[in-house]
Amino acid sequence: LVRKVSETPEMFPRKAGIPQKRPLY
Known part of the structure; x- marks a missing residue:
């Protein structure tokens, strides 16, 4: 899901x- 976000x-x-602009992790 990180890439999708x-x-x-x-x-x-x-x-x-x-x-x-910033991902979850």
Whole structure:
């Protein structure tokens, strides 16, 4: 899921607490 979040930040909004430019790990 780390790669998907970094590649497609649009799927995870900022409300989830996930930054768009920085990956989860």
